[in-house]
Amino acid sequence: MTAEGKTLLEIEDLHVDFLTDRGWTNVVNGVSFDVGEGEIVGLVGESGSGKSVTSLSVLRLLPSGYARTPAGHVRYRGRDLVGMPPKELRDIRGNEISMIFQEPMTSLNPAFTIGDQIAEGYRRHKGGTRRAAFARAAEMLDLVGIPDAGSRVRDYPHEFSGGMRQRAMIAMALACEPKLLIADEPATALDVTVQAQIVALLARLRDETGCGILFITHDLGLVAELADRVVVMYAGEVVETAPALDLYDAPKHPYTAGLLNAMPQLGVRGRELPTIPGRPPEPWRMPEGCRFGPRCGHAGEECAAVPALRTVEPGRSSRCCRIEQLHLAGSP
Amino acid sequence: MTFTKFTGAAPPAAEDGPLVDARGVSVVFRKRRTLAPARQVRAVNDVTFQIAEGETFGLVGESGSGKSTTGRALLRLVPTAGGTITVAGRDVTALRGGSLRRARRSMQMVFQDPYSSLDPSSTVAGSIAEPLLVHEKMSAKAARARVDELIEMVGLRASYADRYPHEFSGGQRQRLAIARAIALNPRFIVCDEAVSALDVSTQNQVINLLERLRAEFRLTYLFIAHDLAVVRHISHRVGVMYLGRIVETGPAERVYSAPAHPYTRALLSAIPDPRRKTERIVLEGDLPDPANPPVGCPFQTRCRFVMEVCRQRMPEHTAVDGGGEVACHLQTSGPALSGASLNELDVNSRP
Numbered sequence A: 001m002t003a004e005g006k007t008l009l010e011i012e013d014l015h016v017d018f019l020t021d022r023g024w025t026n027v028v029n030g031v032s033f034d035v036g037e038g039e040i041v042g043l044v045g046e047s048g049s050g051k052s053v054t055s056l057s058v059l060r061l062l063p064s065g066y067a068r069t070p071a072g073h074v075r076y077r078g079r080d081l082v083g084m085p086p087k088e089l090r091d092i093r094g095n096e097i098s099m100i101f102q103e104p105m106t107s108l109n110p111a112f113t114i115g116d117q118i119a120e121g122y123r124r125h126k127g128g129t130r131r132a133a134f135a136r137a138a139e140m141l142d143l144v145g146i147p148d149a150g151s152r153v154r155d156y157p158h159e160f161s162g163g164m165r166q167r168a169m170i171a172m173a174l175a176c177e178p179k180l181l182i183a184d185e186p187a188t189a190l191d192v193t194v195q196a197q198i199v200a201l202l203a204r205l206r207d208e209t210g211c212g213i214l215f216i217t218h219d220l221g222l223v224a225e226l227a228d229r230v231v232v233m234y235a236g237e238v239v240e241t242a243p244a245l246d247l248y249d250a251p252k253h254p255y256t257a258g259l260l261n262a263m264p265q266l267g268v269r270g271r272e273l274p275t276i277p278g279r280p281p282e283p284w285r286m287p288e289g290c291r292f293g294p295r296c297g298h299a300g301e302e303c304a305a306v307p308a309l310r311t312v313e314p315g316r317s318s319r320c321c322r323i324e325q326l327h328l329a330g331s332p
Numbered sequence B: 001m002t003f004t005k006f007t008g009a010a011p012p013a014a015e016d017g018p019l020v021d022a023r024g025v026s027v028v029f030r031k032r033r034t035l036a037p038a039r040q041v042r043a044v045n046d047v048t049f050q051i052a053e054g055e056t057f058g059l060v061g062e063s064g065s066g067k068s069t070t071g072r073a074l075l076r077l078v079p080t081a082g083g084t085i086t087v088a089g090r091d092v093t094a095l096r097g098g099s100l101r102r103a104r105r106s107m108q109m110v111f112q113d114p115y116s117s118l119d120p121s122s123t124v125a126g127s128i129a130e131p132l133l134v135h136e137k138m139s140a141k142a143a144r145a146r147v148d149e150l151i152e153m154v155g156l157r158a159s160y161a162d163r164y165p166h167e168f169s170g171g172q173r174q175r176l177a178i179a180r181a182i183a184l185n186p187r188f189i190v191c192d193e194a195v196s197a198l199d200v201s202t203q204n205q206v207i208n209l210l211e212r213l214r215a216e217f218r219l220t221y222l223f224i225a226h227d228l229a230v231v232r233h234i235s236h237r238v239g240v241m242y243l244g245r246i247v248e249t250g251p252a253e254r255v256y257s258a259p260a261h262p263y264t265r266a267l268l269s270a271i272p273d274p275r276r277k278t279e280r281i282v283l284e285g286d287l288p289d290p291a292n293p294p295v296g297c298p299f300q301t302r303c304r305f306v307m308e309v310c311r312q313r314m315p316e317h318t319a320v321d322g323g324g325e326v327a328c329h330l331q332t333s334g335p336a337l338s339g340a341s342l343n344e345l346d347v348n349s350r351p
Helices: A051-058 A086-092 A114-126 A130-143 A162-174 A192-209 A220-226 A244-249 A254-262 B067-074 B097-104 B124-135 B140-153 B158-162 B170-181 B200-217 B228-234 B252-257 B262-269 B342-348
Strands: A007-020 A023-036 A040-044 A067-076 A097-100 A180-184 A212-217 A229-234 A237-243 A310-313 A316-318 B020-033 B036-051 B056-060 B082-087 B107-110 B188-192 B220-224 B237-242 B245-251 B317-319 B325-327
Touching: A007 A051, A007 A212, A023 A040, A023 A051, A023 A067, A023 A212, A023 A237, A040 A051, A040 A192, A040 A220, A051 A067, A051 A180, A051 A212, A097 A162, A114 A130, A114 A162, A130 A162, A162 A192, A180 A192, A192 A212, A192 A220, A192 B262, A212 A220, A220 A244, A229 A244, A229 A254, A237 A244, A237 A254, A254 B200, B020 B067, B036 B067, B036 B082, B036 B220, B036 B237, B036 B245, B056 B067, B056 B228, B067 B082, B067 B107, B067 B188, B067 B220, B097 B107, B107 B170, B124 B140, B124 B158, B124 B170, B140 B158, B140 B170, B170 B200, B200 B220, B200 B228, B220 B228, B228 B252, B237 B252, B237 B262, B245 B252, B245 B262, B262 B342
Parallel strands: A040 A212, A040 A229, A097 A180, A180 A212, B056 B220, B056 B237, B107 B188, B188 B220
Antiparallel strands: A007 A023, A007 A067, A229 A237, A237 A316, A310 A316, B020 B036, B020 B082, B237 B245, B245 B325, B317 B325
16 A cells, blocks of 8 residues: 555544534545555645544544544554444553644643653553653653753653653653554644754654654645655545655645645745635535635536545545646645 | 735835834843742843834744744833833833823734634624724724724725624634734734744735735834744844844845854754755754853854854854844854855855
8 A cells, every 4th residue: 555565554434523503514524544654644734624633533532422433444453443442442542553742731741740641651551660661751751852861751841841842742652662653733833943853853763663653734844854645635535645745746636736835935025925715614514516616726617526536646646626637836 | 805916125215214223122031939039031132123114024033032022022011121122213111101002002013823812702893993992082983984994904804893703713813913903003013923823825815914014004014933934925134033132133035045143044944845955954952041041152052063252252243244243153253254154164164
């Protein structure tokens, strides 16, 4: 399936609904993609595109009364996580599949030391003494580049800076040597310099531990540097998948082309910045036919029919039914 | 929605001096501690810059560098501990009470978070009308007409005025915050990370709006952001802050193409680039503790070119070829770099 070898995570036709004032509303509509062993896949889209919901449903982290998965499969090494008994899932969660969240400020418990929080998950999954788990915590902090990790492991979260907290979160996620790391906007709330550190760290971890990484972001520039393959989501659906550099050079969907065009460039000031007209549709008011149609400058009559995601080149797929007639510009 | 095209022409030269003139501005925060003497943090330290009328001055730096505090100090939202700030010829550091309130009509701010900067319990008409009722003593009817006009000015429909903030997307809310900021016809607006929370396409829409309003009303902006590509697009001149100090200023073209300070260069190289050709400089470590800054150059702990002199003396501001100033010993005591870009140093002697 993937260039890197064996498939680690396989999401197939995933549907997610949320309970809203308007009843059950579909927010993720038939999403399918894979993450291979040792592969970094970037999941990209604007706020509300369903990328975070997709990533949260892998480990079934959505609130059960308010979200449901009416159809679809999430297979981790062939085992379907969607119907798995909670007890079994808990052995995978934080152990074989770990997650890093966007806000390092609110993801750590202020009442416990960094070391305690890293050690907790490690002891739950791997057992051993408290002392051994604490030593492991210090080792992990050192791995993610916290200076003087041996003593900082006894610090509380408020004694860490934002970048250090995010690194502590990564240390926590890596303590059990997961096979798959899901990183939901791990660098978004951070400064560019710290962002650069985190991205370099994730790339190094993949090279050293061989874990697969699902990297969720709205920043196309960031995903290009890190990811092998990119999955672009719009309005709850995958609209394009491609190897990262191919996507930048020659997008195969007008939405991707619009996003690339709108990326801030270090170019000449003064010209009006390109935008995608309008805004994403609300989940309860999805357009008929192509969901991007109303905002698309290339829309034609054939776009009134619901387009399917199809292979347009080896290793590349697109949900645009007119793509063969279009010549879309890549990133400038 | 169509916008009138704006031109990126340089701002006209000011008739009598800059609109905003900050000289040696410092802001000190006192941090009380239990059973220990209070600590003083110099969040902004001896900051000097000018902004001409109609110009956009971009202020960049990491969180904790003091860029937001500088913006707040200019509007007297935090007290200054030293220096003078002149806006439109008036020394705002000396103003008190009613005269400060009157001065604030011409200075406004757009905040980062469009979700918390509008009152959720008031309609947007109520939020935008408030400055008109307070400052202009307008009648309710006149204020309402002005609100409708402002909402259309920022590219929304006047019929939205009676809705509540939660009914709007992030980009729309930021437009409403801008409508409120321009309600009193200000001359100077501080945009503090005004587009940082938005998706790229929405971000560009808001930047285009800010540019259109600047051209139309001859507004002057201090544009604070951590995203250097965005700052590049909107700013005529740029200031780079590190640990409460401005380490480099200059025309945006010069700063971005030929950075003179090692910190500026590291910041620029940290911008994600899908087709990166140059090596990315990853700065090690974090900002030093601002309550206990290093002696000498503030950047010495993370600088790859650090020299003995950097640990002893604070570098002076010196002129850079192509415009602006830099505070770096490489330009004075270093390997004869004076006035040149840091890029030269790598060509001549790769460390």
